[in-house]
Amino acid sequence: MKKFFHEFLKGIFRENPTFVLALGLCPTLAVSTSLTNGLGMGVAATFVLLGSNVIISGMRNIIPGRIRIPCYIVVIATFVTLVEMTMKAYSPALDRALGIYVPLIVVNCIVLGRAEAYACKSSVTNSFFDGLGMGVGFTLALLLISGIREVSGAGTILGREIIKGFDPVRVISMPSGALLVIGLLLAFFNLIKRKK
Amino acid sequence: MEMGQFLAIFISAVFINNVILSRFLGLCSFIAISKETKPALAMSLAVMFVITMSSIITWFIYRFLLIPFGLAYLRTISFILVIAAFVQLVEMVIRKISPPLYRFFGIYLPLITVNCAVLGVAVLNSDMFFTKSSAVAGSFYYSLFQAVCVGVGYTLAMLLMSGIRERLELCNVPRVFKDFPLAFIIASIMSLSFFGFNGFKF
Numbered sequence: 001m002k003k004f005f006h007e008f009l010k011g012i013f014r015e016n017p018t019f020v021l022a023l024g025l026c027p028t029l030a031v032s033t034s035l036t037n038g039l040g041m042g043v044a045a046t047f048v049l050l051g052s053n054v055i056i057s058g059m060r061n062i063i064p065g066r067i068r069i070p071c072y073i074v075v076i077a078t079f080v081t082l083v084e085m086t087m088k089a090y091s092p093a094l095d096r097a098l099g100i101y102v103p104l105i106v107v108n109c110i111v112l113g114r115a116e117a118y119a120c121k122s123s124v125t126n127s128f129f130d131g132l133g134m135g136v137g138f139t140l141a142l143l144l145i146s147g148i149r150e151v152s153g154a155g156t157i158l159g160r161e162i163i164k165g166f167d168p169v170r171v172i173s174m175p176s177g178a179l180l181v182i183g184l185l186l187a188f189f190n191l192i193k194r195k196k
Numbered sequence: 197m198e199m200g201q202f203l204a205i206f207i208s209a210v211f212i213n214n215v216i217l218s219r220f221l222g223l224c225s226f227i228a229i230s231k232e233t234k235p236a237l238a239m240s241l242a243v244m245f246v247i248t249m250s251s252i253i254t255w256f257i258y259r260f261l262l263i264p265f266g267l268a269y270l271r272t273i274s275f276i277l278v279i280a281a282f283v284q285l286v287e288m289v290i291r292k293i294s295p296p297l298y299r300f301f302g303i304y305l306p307l308i309t310v311n312c313a314v315l316g317v318a319v320l321n322s323d324m325f326f327t328k329s330s331a332v333a334g335s336f337y338y339s340l341f342q343a344v345c346v347g348v349g350y351t352l353a354m355l356l357m358s359g360i361r362e363r364l365e366l367c368n369v370p371r372v373f374k375d376f377p378l379a380f381i382i383a384s385i386m387s388l389s390f391f392g393f394n395g396f397k398f
Contacts, residue, residue, distance in 0.1 A: 186376050
């Protein structure tokens, strides 16, 4: 049990996909305008990670080495299609907000990266916890960024106004604000690493 | 099909909705390969070529295969497979017929498969230039033109960024900001200046 817990925690802190490995930044920046969008993207990516990790590690002995990448892509794309269809059916508003970034989970480097670096040589249960940990780590990073951006860029939390009369810094919710926030956050985490 | 529409696509794809600075597609390659101008240019040309070709191929697949048979939900899978296969093919052909060209941008080609910009443009085209069950008039030309313009926008952002970063090599940067954090902050300022095109009316 302790080992599984270790696999799980690694994705959240030591190998956090966003801040430590700097993977999958495109969706992170594009959808992090509000907490709801960030959470939606995080959950969708976690589901894809979990599913593809389990299936790929289950089939790791059948997939021939030379065509493994196309095989992984098909598995990943299947899960992404599932997410796409579910989202369209049950939460059209979220689907519109995330737009083309839902199909783009296919090319999210985190998912393919975990398949290639971990799932193809680990047991199914280990891969399950690895996928879960990475997914949660990605979701937490998204929540951090989108929290900062929603509070300072729109002056709200989950769509509710926090302080009456607070004039939000609109630039933070624009694309350039996303790049600024992630740049400052990366510098901040560098600083912490240096202190240690 | 009218000229005004083409102009609108051009301004929108190159400046207002610049593929990197406003849509954040292909950000990984933008940050990783923009340290020097020459590799940046090679990468941009490779990306432009692959985006254009793959959006032609995906347009035909979407129009003549997925829509008539009611398979539009297979869009993601089929697009990514076609793009991956196409990139592999181009890599093989280039290696065979032109070794210098292969050395110039061969190593960047495999990376392009997982470049979100390529799949992003294909998906965007099928969203923008198709109604529920058929192509809008002139859809193919719009898609083709939009792909080229996105490539131009990518090249523009890459060249600007690599120019700035080449100069930064000579500067004294705070240590925690070295490399990635600073690259993001530069990109942020560039994105802000591109945002100025938003008020463009014609």
